[in-house]
Amino acid sequence: MxxxxxxxxxxxxxxxxxxxxxxxxxxxxxxxxxxxxxxxIEFSLSNLTVNPGGGYSLDFVGLDNFLYAFRAHATYKQVLTTSIGNMLIDVPLITFFSLFMALLLNKKFRGRTLVRAIFFLPVILNSEAITAAMNLIRTMMSGGISSASAEMAEAAAGTGVGLTYYIEMFSNLGLPDSIITYIAGAVDRISDIINASGVQIIIFIAALQSIPESMYEVAKIEGSTAYETFWKVTFPLVMPHIVTNVVYTVVDSFTQSEVVELAYNTAFKEMNYGLSSVFSLVSTVVTCLILVIVCRFIQKRTFYYN
Amino acid sequence: MEKAKKKSLLVRYRELMADSQFTNDRTRWAGNVKKFILFAFRLVLIVGVCYVILGPVIGIVSSSFFSDADSYNPMVYLIPQEPTLGRYTMAAQYLNYGKTVTASLLYSLSLMLIQVFICSMVGYGFARYNFPLKNVLFACVVVMIVIPTDTIMLPLYMTFAKFDIFGIIKAIRGDAVNLLSTPIPMYILTLFGCGLRSGLYIYIFNQFFRGLPKEIEEAAFVDGAGTLYTYFRIMLVNALPSVVTVAIFSMVWQYNDTFYANLFLISNDIVISKRIATIEASISNVEKILDPNILELFVDAGIVLIMIPIVIIYILLQKQFIEGVERSGIVG
Structure with a gap:
């Protein structure tokens, strides 16, 4: 001892x-x-006032801020639900799009390095100012003008490819409305999806490269087709990384959502610190809940090689 | 039994057909068509996606050369008739380009060095050593990745508005210091492994070090290398792919970051990404240009100027970066 x-x-x-x-x-x-x-948490439970000499004082008000946010605040509930809705639409789209792109980029072809460099460009250029300017330019270019005010650009974009025409066509074909809305939404935000999936593509490419070549050899010898090889070899081995990607996508889309903006404005423009804390806490808790549920759901179906 | 025999016969027949002696023109032709269709499909897809990504970049670059006449002319699309460099000179003047971009690059470079140093150390600690509560602590790293900084922005703001370490500073200077509107909060956060996306970098390094063979360290230990020597001269050198990855990520994201810069009120002279947000208003006020179309052209020129350093870094290190990403521990 x-x-x-x-x-x-x-x-x-x-x-x-x-x-x-x-x-x-x-x-x-x-x-x-x-x-x-x-x-x-403390801020969210109290009324915060900033003292003139710096520092702050807190009066405990209990759950008043929470009640205010959900009962009286004009936009919070709506902003929260739209943000979560967008997130739930985006996550599966981004995951599958990036998996698909990673499969495509993993094959050897001429000019692959250049294409990869272009694909990772959005990761490099993800600054607020750059994104804003790019969105403006994108609407204008799709409308056929390269420089005009935003209102004019939107009007012009309407005359370009008419999404409504296709929506009508498909609904005449008798497809259910919910599917059409989902697809239309996906087409509408294709550029957002492409720009948001840089890191996810990287992760999937790395995952694909970590699959041992011998697996594919075995599959080939056993006579499986490319389709079967994908579902029986590639997909199960990439599965664990889908969780990583979903987590990354959810967090990323949350940080760029309107809820965060609202919380920021409430704190630093309206100087209502307690309410702002409530906004960010509630949305964080909701995001974490979504993450836990989704990860549980995926992990149950995941096959772990080791 | 019978079936299996038949099948094997069929397989043999196919193999014979595939043999060069028996290949007829039709099968070869069909194979070529299939190959061509796949090739065309891939080409269309890749070119399309690349266009979606590059389109706005091309648009911004081209409209930054537009003169007033081009901007008002509805026939002009992407290629200006009377190109001008006026947008660039004005944007550079209002951005105070030379000075700001140097300061901005130095700021992100120094933070990047700290990030690489601290995060690699923490990642190494998690990957190679066992200590009590290790799993709980690593869960905390994951929490750092998952919980967005936005949740804790207010307390962070308050902490640095009245910065103090256990009352020591108050005892010396009589009052807590206000660190806002200086870049110091960012340095302090990064130094303690809580900077911009530090959690992610720690995770990357952890995964990478876990993938390195233990024998390297054992050999070093037997040869009498100390812990620090092993870490700096052996492990960190081997971890070069992930060092490159983290270095580029952290450099570029720091350069682009406006969230922390806005939160800590860091001066426009240090963070160029923040400065671009005000350029439109200041040009409009000083030069008395009121047309938003024309003002947007100045913003485009400014954005091209901001993008140049990142794009240069990216092009130079592109190969190492992509290889690094593929080999480094982003994947477990």
Missing amino acids: NKKKKKLTLSRKRSITGFLFILPWLIGFIWFYARSLFLS
Whole structure:
């Protein structure tokens, strides 16, 4: 007993070294993240006033802020539901689109490096100002003019490819409305989807390259077709990374959603800090719930090789 | 039994057919057509998607050369009739381009170096050492990735508006310091592994180090290398692919970031992405240009100017980046 205290065993020594390695992060996590989360909860339960000399004082008001956000606030409920709705539409689309693109880019063909470089460009150019200007230009170009005011561009975009025409055509064919709306929505936001799936494509390409070649050889020898190979070899082995991608996509689309904007404006333009905390807390909790449910759902169906 | 025999006969027949001696023109032709259709399908798809990505970039670059006359002429599409460089000179002047872009690049470069250093260290610690509560702590890293910074922006703002370490600063200076409107909060956050997307970088490094063979370290240990020597001279060198990945990600995202810059009120002179948001208003006020169409052209020129450094970095390191991404531990 005494001896042990004096001389550290190798494993204890190693555990101390490891602890030292993560120490900076641990301090930061407790100091900034954990503390901030508790403060956020505290703010949401109280009325915050900023003192003129700096600093702030809190009056505890209980759940008033929550009740206000859900009963009285004009736009919060609507913004929250549309953001979540958009997220739920986007996530499957982005996941499957990026898987498809990764499969395509994983094949060897001439000019592959160039194409890959172009595909990762949105990851590099994801600045707010750049995105805004690009959206404007995109609407104008699809309308056939390269420079005009935004209103004119929108009017012009309407004369381009008429989505309504196709929608009518498909509904005359007797397809159910919900499917048509979903597809129309998907077509409408194709550029958003492409631009949002840069990192996801990277992850899937890396996943595809980590599949051992011998698997495919076995499949070939057993005489499976390309279709069967995809569903029996490629897809199961890529499955674990679908979870990673879904998590990334959900978080990414949440950070760019209107809820965040609303919370930011409430805090720094209307100076209502308590309400802003409520907004961000509620939406974070909702996002985390979605993540947990989706991950559970996928993980049950996931096949783990190891 | 009978069936199996038949099948094997069929397979043999096909193999014979595939043999060059028996191949007739029709099967070869069908194969070629199939190949061509697949090729065309892939080509159309790839070109289409590339156009969706590159289209707006082309649009921005082309309209940044438009003169007033081109802008009002409805016949002009993408290719200006009277190209002008006036947009660039004006945008560069209002962005204070040379100075701002240097400051901005230095700011993101220094933060990038800290990110790589700290996150690789933390990732290494998680990957190679066992200590109590390791799984719980790693779950905290995942929490950092999953919970958006927006949730904690208010407390962060408050923390740095009245910055203090256990009352030490208050004891010395008499009052807590206000660190807002300086880049210091960002440096402090990054130094403690909580900067812009640090969680993701820690995760990447962790996955990569876990994939390296343990024998390397054991050999180093036997040869008498200390922990720090092993880490800096052996592990970090081996982790070059993920270092490149994280370096580019963190450099570019930091350069583009406006969220933290707005939250901490960091000056426009340091963060060029923030400055572009005000260029439209200031040109309109000073130069008395009121037409939003024309103002948008200046913004386009400004955006091209902002994009240039990132695009250059990207083109230079593109190959290492993509290879790094593929080999590094983004995937477990």
